[in-house]
Amino acid sequence: MSYLDWAGSQLAEIELLCSMFPAQDELQFLDPLAIALLRSYVEGSGSKDGPPASRPQFEIKQKMQPTGMDEMDVIVACAYPSEYPSVLPEITVRCSGLNRSQQSQLHSDLGAYLSETCLGEVCVLSAVDWLKDHLHLYACPTSAPAPNQRAPPPAQHPEVFTRLWIYSHHIYNKVKRKNILEWSKELGLTGFSMPGKPGVVCVEGSQDACEDFWARVKVLTWKKIMIRHREDIPLGGQEDDSGPAPTLDSLRKFNHFEEAMFDPHGNRGNHMDLGQLYHYLNEKGLSDVFQMYFGVEGR
Structure with a gap:
């Protein structure tokens, strides 16, 4: 056809x-x-x-x-x-x-x-x-406990802070870009998305929310998309000599989620200034991620 x-x-x-x-x-x-x-x-x-x-x-x-x-x-x-x-x-x-x-x-x-x-x-x-x-x-109702029967407490799982570094061959589509912004907000995630070629997405927050975000994103139509790197840090525990136990918010590097543009150029305006991306990451204390993505040290 x-x-x-x-x-x-x-x-x-x-x-x-x-x-x-x-x-x-x-x-x-x-x-x-x-x-x-x-x-x-x-x-x-x-x-x-x-x-x-x-x-x-x-x-x-x-x-x-x-x-x-x-x-x-x-x-x-x-x-x-x-x-x-x-x-x-x-x-x-x-x-x-x-x-x-x-x-x-x-x-x-x-x-x-x-x-x-x-x-x-x-x-x-x-x-x-x-x-x-x-x-x-997918929306099966849960059975209510009998009047004199106390519902069992929910299973307790240790909370984990997660940061996902996602790589895509490109991110051009307006719907995908809109979904990335809306889903991150809905799930309480912080980080950034850099559209263009290549596409870079970083989300951070609770492990469950990050896994949900990835499950939604990966089923869209992509030429190539993958988790390039992930960080998982258990939360809670007791305070020790090194300071208070880490919390979800204390581990975040970003205050909110944003779509980050770095001097778009090229015939279609779809290439970003990677030098500006490096400085953006460096300001967040994440400059080591640049080499992981692109195989070279940033400057």
Whole structure:
């Protein structure tokens, strides 16, 4: 298939979605210009310059009520790669009724389902239908204890501070960049994301939150993404001669999470000044990470 064939399938699915979700608050396009450019490309029977660089990105907002459970707000965020549907779209799901581990498992299972059954075909509606049919499996209600029975205390696990250093071949997509910022805030993580080529992401906070963040990020469509390095430090314990026991906040190197840009340059403005990145890390006491990422000492 050609780019024109793929673009035609994308436009047809978008028109179907508009008819299936006519209310303005149900289907929201994050970049309406991208839709207009896609339509122009298809209806003009393609362009010698290739498909438009801006890719369709949208969110479907639904209220779903699994059997025997409260109604849940579900958001399905989607971005089309140029080659969709020959490759899967980038789909992330946010649900008010799921905890971190439930949401991570849902993402993993949805990705596996789409890979097995929908590759080569448009699949956004299939993803929404799958969620309606399977959401109850990830939001199982907990049984309340009998009136005279005291619920057992939750299992206690030692808390661990974690810092993840994530490397990606590139981070360009606006939806991915938005998700990285929103998920880090949602999970109470601090750190930074450097878009462009290569892409660098650092998140720090509780181990559970960092693992949840990585579970969400890694299932998106990437040319290459990996955890380059991780730091895990147990918390608590007793104060000794070296000082008070470390806490989550005392180990943080960042006050918040931000998208960091370092003098973007290049034909597409997608390369950062790595010298500025080195100084940024050095100010945080993290300059040794630079050599780990790039194989050279920073200056």
